[in-house]
Amino acid sequence: MRKLFIGAVFALSSSVLANPYKSEFVDVSIQVQEGKKTFQLICQPKVTMGELPENWIGTCNDIGKKLMELAVESGLKVEPVDKAFGLAGDFAQKVSSDLPENVVPTKIISREFGG
Numbered sequence: 001m002r003k004l005f006i007g008a009v010f011a012l013s014s015s016v017l018a019n020p021y022k023s024e025f026v027d028v029s030i031q032v033q034e035g036k037k038t039f040q041l042i043c044q045p046k047v048t049m050g051e052l053p054e055n056w057i058g059t060c061n062d063i064g065k066k067l068m069e070l071a072v073e074s075g076l077k078v079e080p081v082d083k084a085f086g087l088a089g090d091f092a093q094k095v096s097s098d099l100p101e102n103v104v105p106t107k108i109i110s111r112e113f114g115g
Helices: 002-017 056-073 086-096
Strands: 026-032 038-045
Touching: 026 056, 038 056, 056 086
Parallel strands: none
Antiparallel strands: 026 038
16 A cells, blocks of 8 residues: 555656646645655745745645645545645744845645545
8 A cells, every 4th residue: 555655646746747836936845754644745935035925825825735636636535725834834924024035934844644
């Protein structure tokens, strides 16, 4: 079963390369949890605060939801949610607004999905 899960996530990751759900401001990637049938989403800004859109976490959440929908299409048992990054995303959005314009915020990791 583990091979099936890893294969499905690999297929999902491969489909992301040609996927229209990209952003010039953030990268959203998938991190598989070793030994589990779960994964987490990671959103990492690519530009400085001065270049990020005001609601950059909304972009992370939108891409995260689309990735979860792709996971469902790949056969993973995942229930897509509107706010993939949840309260962590809300907190990061609020706190990052106080950062200087030349700083790139660190990555945000979602809760585990799947299983």
